[in-house]
Amino acid sequence: MGTTIIGLIVIGVVVFYLVYIYNKLVALRNQFKNGFAQIDVQLQRRHDLIPNLVESAKAYLTHERNTLTEVMQARNNAVDAQKEAARDPADGGKIQKLGGMENMLTKALANFYAVAENYPDLKANETIQQLMEELSSTENRVSFARQAFNDTVMTYNTFREQFPNNIISGMFAFKPTSQLELESPEARQAPKVSF
Template sequence: MWSTLLAVLIVVIILSGMGLVVFYNSTIKLRNLARNAWAQIDVQLKRRSDLIPNLVETVKGYAAHEKETFELVTRARAEALQAQSVEDRQQAENALSGALKSLFAVAEAYPELKASENFSQLQRDLAETENKIAYSRQFYNDTTMKFNTKIEAFPGVLLAGIMGFQAIPYFEVLETSERQAVQVRF
């Protein structure tokens, strides 16, 4: 009887140990996937930041008197490049998106600028980059959701803190203006 009880206890300990190893490794995998997803967002945001000076200079050539808009874009770009945490970065990037909308609004007033091949190419590159950023944000948030769910659900809620896992913040749109529907007029 004692030998059977001891055997059952050993099996339970081995299975519990294996369960902990599986939980730990799969959680590490998700955390690293989320970190990689954030790095991909960072790459695309850097690409966007690299395109902005060229875009500003092109618009300046046609609309030199729009100094306030150029300063707003430049300041927003600098803040986005300096932001460190996910929360600071999303705030700065949302401000930069708003500043870019102002820049494109200025460009709308200059038909010769809109016809410029250089401006058109920069606009296409920026639109392509914005699409990549949107995809990267979605992938990051999906991965973050899986990680956070894993550490917040049972048994993760009991083990995550002990193993040093903490929830990862989502990359969200903060400005209410970006949550509103786009008005299309013909």
Template structure:
């Protein structure tokens, strides 16, 4: 009878430890996403300044500026990780195009405001890249914890769901931007 009681206690302790470990990993994923979200928000806060700086120089490339604005709007309206990742991919492509087109405007490239914004965006892009990697590592760690035995039993029992990675979805987003005139 004592060994049954001991087995129940051990099983209860194991359940509590496993549950707490899964909660900690899920919270690490949420924290890592918050890091991405902060950097993306910083980038999207810089965009209106960049657009205003560039507007006067790029009269003929209105579609480039419109794409940047559309991507910013898509990010602001995104409701989940997948939608934010899609908006992020759209913005990355729009910014690549914007900076590629800016090469054709020597006055713009020499503008102190443009150079400063470009530098701030480059630093933010590096932080976004780091935050993405951290988030994806947290997602991998969390999802692995959900799948290994015996955690998978407890994960199903407590209704833990896998998290989505933040990845480039399309082949188009992976390609370098080509601008031809």
């Protein structure tokens, strides 16, 4: 009788611990999904500002249409990648693709800023200055949101890989996800705006 009670207690403790692990995995997964939602909001703001900037600059950059086209193409690719990643932020491949597309957009914007330096009237335009300032501010917000997301992804991945958590995560298909990374060190910095 005594060993039966001890056996039931041990089984109860093990079941309780397994339920704890499962619930912790769910909570951590929801945290990184929430972190991605914060990035998503900031990227949407960034993507919404770019067409206004390009449209405002068209009058000044009549000989630089290719630069404006590159910015808009990079923006459209980034928007598509953002939508894909937002559908399933747990898919590491989609997060990596988003990082690559955002990196291309950052490079296109850096090229735009370099070209804009050669147009004093463009640099003096109040609307352009305001849009560039808002874009720079948004870049900083994206950076902070990305850091928070990457921290929650690291916590989730670490917890799901620890023993015995890895057994439970494997049984219930808690897959690893990827951090949102940029491909080059230059792209890790927000574009400089100097007028």
